[in-house]
Amino acid sequence: MLGKTANGLFWMYRQLERAENIARLIETGQRIALTRLGSTEEEWKSVLQTSGSLAGYYEHLGDEITRDHAVDWLLRSKDNPGSVMSCIAQARHNARLVRTAITTEVWEATNTAYMTAKDQLARKVADRDLPGVLRMLRQRTGMVRGTTHGTMLRNEIYDFARIGTFLERADNTARIIDVKYYVLLPSVMSVGSSIDNVQWEILLRSVSGRGGFRMAYGAQTDPHDIAQFLILDRRMPRSLAFCIGKIIDNMAYLSADYGGQLPCCVMAEEVQQKYLRLSIDEVFEYGLHEYIQKMLGEMAALGRQIEIDYRFYE
């Protein structure tokens, strides 16, 4: 496979994953606004921060953060490369670039997702339409994942698609924790205050993890459990441990195909060894914030090493 194609696949799936994550963040933000349990402006600010587009927002829309502006910025702004629309458009661009590597079904699903997004996001989305639009976008990107599962050969093409997906997902989960890590810290306030409960719920909603969490840990919410769930729980498909595990698996398939282990594989395994085999108490001892910062750095480095090892550019 061409290095360029591997690059295109990696990014196509990263962007699809990102589009979905941003859509989920908007849903969460919207939820807060509706329940009016938190400070709306503060919450939209942290949503923007998590999405990595806060600086862009300030630059294009000024200092004031309003719900309307934030939703529009995250959903459809062309000036925001991380908006849902931009991500889907870039994913389709990459799909076109790697058209020969994906099946007709995957291409058509991607193209449909793009056409739906273009259609639905042509104008500002009205409040009452927002849930429907977000649901439809999530379904459309889900179709791409579904056709990928159902029609693509399990070969190097699939491996790069998966590596892109999981690196983006791990990055997203880490960012969510990074912005909200403080709500998981042992609090001076009494456990179970309504503020904390709201924040914990936001955290879980941002990773579509409320139901899963309840199933695995019971109805009683505990910050330790949440941290465990988001970082180390290998049952949770958006946890750091799960995502890094998948990346390692897919890299191992590549190594088996290509023969020989590349530096990026070693790197991913080291991350797993050093950071994901800890207990959650050890993570808190390390310092939750420092730990997440470290993970974000490691994942960025891993992304760069993948580019080099699989000759994405040169």
Added chain:
Amino acid sequence: MRLKISHTTRYRFEVPVTFGLQQLRLRPRSRRDQQVIRWDMTLEGATHQLSYEDHHGNYVDLIGFDRDCTELSVRCEGEVEIGEAHGVIGRHVGLVPLWLYQRVTPRTKAGPAVKALLKSVEGGTVLGRCHALMPAIAEAVAYETGSSESHWTAEEALTEGRGVCQDHAHVLIACAREAGWPARYVSGYLMMDDRTAQDAMHAWAEVHVPDLGWVGFDPANAMSPDEHYVRVALGLDYGDAAPVNGRRVGGEGESLEVAIEIAQQ
């Protein structure tokens, strides 16, 4: 006359070359009055990629820079036996149609200066006019080492009134094509009686003259090439026959050193 030639080109780069190619037209070929007895090319900092014969009949070697190369040297060494033919190469042979050598290239496009120069040698035979053109060119374009730019056209050299052998050849070619005579550019070596060490290759022109065929003219020395001249490459102009044509990524801060030695055996 048997000539022994050694020619070393050495490039140094401040920034390593990550990737690059050079197309070399540095290997002379044998013909009636020129026997190449032996010819060796040694590369340092690059690897030989392939060889072929181009449409003008030149031997072309493509070389590739070794990764992160900071110094490249191309060393040619050989012996060539030259016969005396008074500049006459003879009948046009090969697949290139003669009319191709009437094609005007950007470097050999005639402007007012070229036209005026051609006019100054009006009358007489083609051969006579070419002979008359040689001193006229030498006078109009003063020979000054390093004075011209390699992209100069014939017209520019005439307007500037200075240049090197490459410009002399271009002016002669421009005049010939303007008059409708097929003409071509020759790059090669010239043995000089007063020294062996030189710092550049030589260039001259050939014009297709009725009855004689191709005849060489060296305006820089106002004579037809004799047994001191080794033909290496031909072309419509410098671009076609250039000893080195390359492209590279990286390699900023280039310095170049050329050492040529030509001696009679």
Added chain:
Amino acid sequence: MADRPIFDEMTGLGDEVRQPYANFHGWFEGEDPRHLRAKQREAEELFRLTGITFNVYGRAEAEERLIPFDIIPRIIAGREWQRLSRGIEQRVRALNAFLYDIYHGQEIIKAGRIPQDMISRNDAFEPQMIGVTPPGRVYTHIVGIDLVRTGPDQFYVLEDNGRTPSGVSYMLENRETMLQMFPELFTRNRVQPVQTYPTDLLNSLSACAPDCAEGKPCVAVMTPGIYNSAYFEHAFLADQMGVELVEGNDMRVMDGRLCMRTTQGYKPIDVIYRRIDDAFLDPLNFNPESALGVPGIMDVYRAGRLTIANAPGTGICDDKAIYSYMPEIVEFYTGERPLLENVPTWRCAEPAALAYVLDNLKELVVKEVHGSGGYGMLIGPTSSKKELSDFRKKLMARPSNYIAQPTLALSTVPIFTKAGLSPRHVDLRPYVLVSPQGINITPGGLTRVALKKGSLVVNSSQGGGTKDTWVLED
């Protein structure tokens, strides 16, 4: 023009349905137009979904456009096709022989059959190709011959596309769409298949591999990139052949071969089907400004370690002045009379022809010698006084840049409109593959149709559409 009878391929010159259409017509009569209209919309939706688009030149992704598709097939009888394909094969053989000759001994000039100027003053003649003999002496591997029809047995060649004929993906997708929408039609009619084209193309290209190829030759399709107007087709062909789609920056010359950058390092390519113009192919040997090409690719080619399809310098076949000599060219190299007719052509470079053209401008079609895509041409009968006088000036300023032809009464094929069937003018581009193993012509080709009533311009860039083209088994 209006007073000449126009041959309709379904109804001939009268109201009788011609034999090849009999079966289809019977089916059509029994269909509810509302159902067909729904099918037409469905077809458009299908094309949009598959993303079969062409980019409008020089614009970004937002400007992808669909070429309109009409659901009424164009139907050609098997025996009509047989005659045509013999003529096409003869012409393509002659084109390759011509290319070999002009890059070697130029016997045709020496024999006085075409003037030297035709080559020596032609920008499409590529001196670097002199003496280059590709495997099997095949220069143009993929050819499109544009044909028009004026009567039951009367076909003319409108132009030859020996450089990079495009549109074959539409031929394939049009058939795919018809198969999906009207499967019953294909059980009622025995239509010769076109779907083998990608495999045929791969086999044909593989058969042209250079000697250095080891085992199964490595074939790749080279595209100028995602913003090229035909990018969809480049990706489509690479996908269908199961080969890599490469751009200039995916490749470099290494170890004396053209190599592509894969996830596991550089791998040599044996045959490159390039959809990029000569000038941009190699910044070392051609246009030094080109960022799309690969430095040294021509050196590898000339060293015989790569096959470039089509070969550089084949564009000379597309030249409309050369076209006017095709009858002589076919005779010279095949020793046979041409089976396919040329449209009579006046070369405006010749004073007598120019005088005639200027006197009869209103009746003629005038084209630029190197033009394509329907740009820069004059259609006399449908032009205004001002257009005629403007064009006259251009023509007089550079006569050698133009040729002129009579306006032909192009045949029509019905399209499906709101008011039912309505005839529209068409042309036909069959696709031809050439390899040392022989010449392969896909039965059918791309039918382009002028959607505007009475219009003779079928180019997609000028609002033309396409149809599925059927060749029936007799």
